[in-house]
Amino acid sequence: MRFLAAAIVLLVLAQSLPAEAGKCPKVCSCDGAKLTVACVGKNLTMVPPTIEEITLKLDLKNNNLQVLLRGAFVLTPYLTHLNLQRCNIIRVKEGAFRTLGRLVSLNLAFNQIDILYQESFDGLSSLKELHLDHNRIEEIQPGAFTQLGFLNLLALTHNQLVYIPNMAFQGLLNIKWLRLSHNSLNNLAPEAFAGLFTLSRLSLDNNELQFFPTQTMTRLGEVKRLDMSHNPMTYLGEESVSMAKLTHLYLNHMSLQDLSDQALSHVPLLSHLDLSHNQLRNLEPLSGPKKLGSLNLTGNPIYCNCYMRPLKQWARAGGVKLLGACAGPPHLSDEPLQTVAPLNLRCRSRAERLTDEFEEESDSTSSPPTAKPKQNSKCPANCDCDIESQHATCEGQGHTKVPRGFPAKTQLLDLRSNHFHYLPANSFPGSSQVVSLHLDLCKIHEIESGAFRG
Structure with missing residues (x-):
């Protein structure tokens, strides 16, 4: 409400100012009615000093600002939206945004920022969205976000983060969605997400995590959606995931060979589990989730024999929809998991296996000496x-x-x-x-x- 009231006051002021006060910078286009200024792609090296003080939205993308100095926006204190995409920004100095207490959206995507310093975002007490995608960020210094108590969305995708230290996001008291996709993360400190009591969505896909960070994730009591896809994990052990309110879990496009039946035993509200495009040949019934509606196994080499029968019976009893198809044996190849009959999920008898082994040995003795020996x-x-x-x-x-x-x-x-x-x-x-x-x-x-x- 206070932003709306401020905007109304500013509109009245704009209409009552003398004509000469409304001068627009030559390289920019200005809309006095909407209180917006756009200076796009003009190779600017600094913020134009003649921008109207009452401007609400400022678009400076595709320029060459490089370094944001202290007090860079002191002449535009009423800004609510600021776009600084593709400005070759290398560093944001302490106090660069200190006068922008009304700003709600800041876009710094597609720049060259490599370190987030302690005072980089000082003064942005009303900010709700911060976009830092497609930079070169490899370090987050302690206290970098302590001034952003109203932030809802923090986007740090496509950067060069390898490690998240303890308390890295301290101060984000109202954060809802944290996006860390497309980095090189291979380690998360146990307290990396400490203090994020309102976080409901976390994106960690397309990183280098080889193990599920159980100790770190357990502290995220409010997270409902977790995307861990495209990480090189091979195994999920017992009680790997312990997140009381999690409803959607994405573990697709990884390297999972096995998944413990107790891996999700502490995720009672899970409704959607995506395990597509892994290397799972079979899967045990999962203990824990009582509200699971769909289990996506598309793109796995599922072998539909007797070892899959318990999963089918469990899915039928719990009303779980199985997505995906059998990869073998040949007579069931491409048969949808949802429709394959449990009676068709059979294993060969011992006599059949012995017959196959005898035939393999016979083939082995009759083959040329250079032929590859059959499996023992x-x-x-x-x-x-x-x-x-x-x-x-x-x-x-x-x-x-x-x-x-x-x-x-x-x-x-x-x-x-x-x-x-x-x-x-x-x-x-x-x-x-x-x-x-x-x-x-x-x-x-x-x-x-x-x-x-x-």
Whole structure:
């Protein structure tokens, strides 16, 4: 309301000012009725000093300002919207915006800013939107946002952030959406998002996160939408996601090989889960989400055998729509997951597998010496090897040494909850195809050089 009242007062003032006071800078176009000034693409190196004091909206995009000096906008204190896109801005000095207490929207996208300093945004006490997309930001200094208590949207996409330190966003008391997409983030401090009590949407897609930042995310109690897509994660373990109000989770276009059935056990309100375009061959029923309406598995190499039957039964019982199609076996290829009948989700009997193995051995002996040998189907004692899904597990079997003799094509190897203590060199011979290895809770205290060779 106060902005509306101020605008009305300014309009009255504008109409009562003498004609000579309304002079517009030569390189700009001005609208006295709307109190707007546009100086677009004029190669300006500084803010024109003759812009009317009562201007509300100022568009300076496509210029060459480079450095915003202290008090750069002291002559236009009533601005509510300021566009500084593509102005080759390298640095925003302390106090550059200090007189803009009425500004609600600031666009600094497509510039050359590399560091956000402590006092860069001092004075923007009414700001609601800040766009810093497509810069070169690689560092956020403590206190950079402490003056932005009314900010709703902060966009930092397409920058060069690698790490978010503790308390990086301190002061954003009314933030609703934080966009950190398209950076190079590979690490988030435990308190990186501390104090964001009103945040409801977080975008972290297209970064370099290899593990779900559980400790960091747990502090975001109000987030409803979380986008983690296009990050190189291979596995989501037990209780990875613990976010009480999360409803939409995007984990698509990653490298997920496996997902624990307990990974989402603390996300009770989840309604939409996108796991499309990963490397999942099968999936266990998910514990935790009670309101899940859709599960997107499009683009995964889902193998529709008996191991998928529990997921189908779980989805039917909970009214979960399964999106995606079977990648195999051949007779079910491209069959929609939603319509494939549970009775068709079968596994070969032991007799059938032995027959196939005998035929493979026969083919191997009759093939030329240079032919590639067929896959060995043996499995170490107290382990379970699924040739079709290329998964092997020895979870919780009390092994004190890493078992040997897994099928050569094994891609996911689960050895968690054993008692290895020590991993010697060459602990995994014949495991060159493994892309996801799980050794959590194995009480390992020493790893010899070359333990993971091959």
